[in-house]
Amino acid sequence: MHNIFVIMKKQFRDTLKNKTILVQFLMFPMLTLVMENAIHIKDMPEHFFVKLFAVMFIGMAPLTAATAILSEEKEKNTLRVLMMADMKPWQYLTGVGSYIWLICMAGAGVMASCIETSGRLFFLGMMGIGIAISIVAGACIGIFSKNQMMATSLQMPCMMIFSFAPMLAMFNEDIRRISDIFYTQQLKCVFDQMSLDGFGTNGAMIVCVNAVICVIMFAVAYRKKGLE
Amino acid sequence: MIQCKDLKKSYGENEVLKEVSFTIGEGQIFGLLGPSGAGKTTLIKILTGQLVYDAGTVTVMGKEPGRLNGKEKRCFGIMMDSFGVYERFSCGENLAVFADLYGIPHKRIPKMLEEVGLEGAYHRSASDLSKGMRARLQLARAFMNTPKILFLDEPTSGLDPQSMKAIHRIILEKKAAGCTIFLTTHNMEEATKLCDHIVLLNEGRIVESGRPEEICRRYDHHKKIKLHLNDGEDIEYERNGDTAEEIFALLKAGSVETIHSTEPTLESVFLELTGRDLEEER
Ligand SMILES: Nc1ncnc2c1ncn2[C@@H]1O[C@H](COP(=O)(O)OP(=O)(O)OP(=O)(O)O)[C@@H](O)[C@H]1O
Ligand SMILES: [Mg+2]
Numbered sequence: 469m470h471n472i473f474v475i476m477k478k479q480f481r482d483t484l485k486n487k488t489i490l491v492q493f494l495m496f497p498m499l500t501l502v503m504e505n506a507i508h509i510k511d512m513p514e515h516f517f518v519k520l521f522a523v524m525f526i527g528m529a530p531l532t533a534a535t536a537i538l539s540e541e542k543e544k545n546t547l548r549v550l551m552m553a554d555m556k557p558w559q560y561l562t563g564v565g566s567y568i569w570l571i572c573m574a575g576a577g578v579m580a581s582c583i584e585t586s587g588r589l590f591f592l593g594m595m596g597i598g599i600a601i602s603i604v605a606g607a608c609i610g611i612f613s614k615n616q617m618m619a620t621s622l623q624m625p626c627m628m629i630f631s632f633a634p635m636l637a638m639f640n641e642d643i644r645r646i647s648d649i650f651y652t653q654q655l656k657c658v659f660d661q662m663s664l665d666g667f668g669t670n671g672a673m674i675v676c677v678n679a680v681i682c683v684i685m686f687a688v689a690y691r692k693k694g695l696e
Numbered sequence: 697m698i699q700c701k702d703l704k705k706s707y708g709e710n711e712v713l714k715e716v717s718f719t720i721g722e723g724q725i726f727g728l729l730g731p732s733g734a735g736k737t738t739l740i741k742i743l744t745g746q747l748v749y750d751a752g753t754v755t756v757m758g759k760e761p762g763r764l765n766g767k768e769k770r771c772f773g774i775m776m777d778s779f780g781v782y783e784r785f786s787c788g789e790n791l792a793v794f795a796d797l798y799g800i801p802h803k804r805i806p807k808m809l810e811e812v813g814l815e816g817a818y819h820r821s822a823s824d825l826s827k828g829m830r831a832r833l834q835l836a837r838a839f840m841n842t843p844k845i846l847f848l849d850e851p852t853s854g855l856d857p858q859s860m861k862a863i864h865r866i867i868l869e870k871k872a873a874g875c876t877i878f879l880t881t882h883n884m885e886e887a888t889k890l891c892d893h894i895v896l897l898n899e900g901r902i903v904e905s906g907r908p909e910e911i912c913r914r915y916d917h918h919k920k921i922k923l924h925l926n927d928g929e930d931i932e933y934e935r936n937g938d939t940a941e942e943i944f945a946l947l948k949a950g951s952v953e954t955i956h957s958t959e960p961t962l963e964s965v966f967l968e969l970t971g972r973d974l975e976e977e978r
Contacts, residue, residue, distance in 0.1 A: 474796040478782075485784040544780030549837070552744065552774055553797050554766035 471555050475563025476570075479537065483571065492532050493571055496525035497578035504582040518582050519659040520635060522591070525575060526598035527631030527652045531606040531623060533568045538610025539619035547695055557695045565603050572599045587662045597675070598655045602630070604682040611689040651678035697722045697845060697876045698743060703752035705738060712738050714900045715752070720878065720893070725871055727891030727908075728880040729962070734897045736880040737776065740847050743878065744774055756845070770798070773843030773875075775834045775851055781822045787833050788818040791840065798841045812836045813862050828859030835866060846870060846877045852886060864890060884962040894962070898970045908962060915965045916958075924954040932958075 483490055503517040513519075541547040550560060576595035580588045605626065613619035633647035634656040647653040654674050658666035667675075698720040705713040712735045720726045728736050741747035742754060745761035754761055757768060781790050791805045809815055812832040817825070825833060831851060838846060848867070852860045867890060871877055881887055887894050888908045895905040904911055919935040923946065933939040935957060946952050960968070 470799075471797065474793065477796065478793045481789060482782070482784060544783070545778050546780045546782060548746070549774075549779050549794075550797070552746075552769060552772065553794060553841070554770055555797065556766075 471559040472563040472566065475550075475555075475560055476567045479564060479567040480571075486536075489533050489536060492529040493575055496521045496529065497575040500579045500582060513660070515583050518579050519656065522576070522579055522595060522659055523598075523634045523652050523656045524631040525572070525579070526595065526602055526655065527629075527634075528627050529575065530568050530572050530599045530602035531609075531627050531630065533572075534564065534603050534606025535610045535613075535619045535623040536616070537564055537568075538607060539613050539616045542610070542613075542695070543615045551695070557690075560695065561607065565607065568603050568606075569596070569599055583662075590662065591659070594655055594658055597679075598651060601651055601675075601679045601682055604679070604686050605630075608682065608686045608689050611686070611693050611695070649674060651675045697724075697757065698726075698878070699753070699755045700743075701753045703739075703742065703749055703754055705735075705742060705747070705749045712900050713742075713749070716897070716900070716902055717752075718895055718902070718905065720876060722876055723871065723874055724892045725867070725877045725879060725890050727887040727894035728878070728897055729882065729884070729887050729894055729966070730880075730897035731882060733899075735900045736897060737778075737849055739897075740774075740776065740849050740878065740880065744772060744847055745769070770841050771844040773838035773841065773846045775831075775838040775847070776849040777853070779834060781830065781833055781837075783823040784821065786817075786819050786821050787814055787825070787836075790822055790833060791836060794837055794840050800840065808836050808840060811839065812866060828855045828862075831855060831859070831863065835863065839870070844874075844876065846875050848877065848879045850880055850882070852881065852883065860886070884966075888962060896962075896966055896969065898966075903969045904965065911965055912959050912962065915960045915968060918958045918960075920958040922956045922958055923952050926951050926953050 483493070500518055500521045503521075504515065507517070541550075547560070551557070573592070573596060576592055576599070579595075580591050583591060606623065609619055609622045609626065613622060629647075630650060630652045633643060633650060634653045637644035637647045637653060637656075644653075651674065654667060654671040657668065657671060658664060660666055664672070700719070701717045703713055703716040704711070716735075716739065718726075728739065730736050738747065742749045743756055743761055745756075745764055748762065756764065757771065759768065782793065785793070787809060788805055791808060792802055794800075795802055795805060806815070806818060809818060812835050814829060814832050814836065817829060817833075820829075822830070822833065835848075835851065838848070846867075851867070852863050855863070864886065867877060867879070879887075879891065891908060893906070894908055894911070896903045896911075906914070921933045921935050921939070921943065923931045923933070923943070925931065925946070933943060943955075947955075
């Protein structure tokens with residue numbers, strides 16, 4: 469438990485110094501605040517920007533952060549040093565995961581401030597699930613990659629699909645059909661209605677399957693590569 | 697403290713360590729010398745449990761390295777050039793991460809930096825450090841948990857003489873404090889100066905071992921005395937009683953500029969044993 473907190477503390481300290489990750493964490497919450505308050509177009513769905521940016525935030529920030537942190541620590545061999553100081557792999561992963569989750573939830577909190585009080589808890593709950601799945605997906609890539617270069621090139625397309633597909637799906641039915649199989653699209657539907665009804669017939673299933681796939685891929689990557 | 701017997705390790709087809717055996721007593725500085733690619737780093741990795749080996753027996757503090765538990769591993773201080781530091785953190789913050797891990801109060805960090813001669817660098821970002829300063833930061837990190845055994849993989853390679861000296865002083869201080877130290881290097885002078893016992897490793901095989909002076913004496917077959925005269929002439933004499941008169945006469949006449957005996961250095965012993973130069977192909 470102690471070791472997990474050490475990692476979280478280290479990461480929080482790093483957040484302010486690591487500009488690329490900081491931008492990821494701040495961009496969408498800030499954009500949401502600005503757009504929601506500045507732009508009011510007639511006939512636009514209520515809280516259009518919150519719903520859109522929330523999904524993009526889920527698909528982008530936790531994924532990039534998890535990949536970047538893991539691959540950097542592997543490449544610089546600082547992870548080795550931690551292990552030699554009796555850090556267990558699960559403690560390290562839990563520490564990094566919790567840190568990302570907490571900081572993304574803070575961002576989600578900012579977004580939630582734009583919607584009605586009644587919907588906030590539901591919104592945060594859904595965000596929490598989505599962020600968790602993204603973290604696991606990001607950790608997969610981080611563990612699988614040999615170095616930061618490889619990590620970035622693997623993470624980029626994943627991030628694009630998860631975060632941009634739901635947006636493009638609003639304008640194109642073909643994309644919509646494909647993006648339906650991703651958790652981010654399903655969460656977008658839920659946010660659109662602000663209730664679980666948004667899932668439709670098998671939305672909840674799809675989110676679960678997405679989560680399970682991520683966890684399995686993580687387990688495989690971990691078994692194969694460990695944290696070396 | 698550390699025993700190693702008939703240790704073998706291969707990477708695929710490439711046999712990197714071939715029947716390596718040695719014993720390191722408590723409180724010793726043990727020097728592992730060898731050219732690039734000899735298998736020094738590989739050996740350190742095996743001893744610290746980062747790498748599994750193929751055959752032989754290895755015991756560190758009475759246990760097989762892979763079986764050491766977390767608490768025992770915390771008795772190690774390891775410095776390898778591949779072990780990075782957190783680039784975005786300052787020196788102080790870098791050490792703070794590990795102070796937290798080991799449960800050491802942060803107020804002792806300035807003292808640790810001072811110990812390795814980095815007193816002014818607490819707030820200096822690790823990415824701005826010079827090579828020598830970075831090595832010292834890594835040393836400070838390795839010392840943090842007051843280790844019983846220190847593994848130092850080429851702690852001074854590529855450093856200027858001053859940083860090198862500073863690091864030698866620190867290493868000797870640690871020895872005085874009762875640390876057992878495992879040191880690898882390709883620097884002969886360093887080995888002669890620091891080590892109680894050295895092993896020469898070439899292509900994964902131990903070619904010679906013993907105290908540094910002892911090894912040099914053992915390979916002293918030429919037994920010559922070399923004189924450089926004022927007029928620029930070089931003369932060699934056999935090192936025995938017969939030549940004493942002649943040398944004496946030259947000395948008395950004041951025509952000798954320098955006089956040396958030709959005991960081999962570790963460098964020349966190594967060259968003789970392997971036909972390879974230690975410092976070449978770095
Ligand atoms: N991960 C690896 N996979 C395959 N071969 C390796 C690996 N690591 C090292 N080797 C090989 O093992 C041999 C010994 O390497 P090692 O790093 O132990 O040498 P060294 O004595 O530390 O050299 P240097 O003085 O350059 O640090 C080399 O021939 C190297 O090619
Ligand atoms: Mg090496």
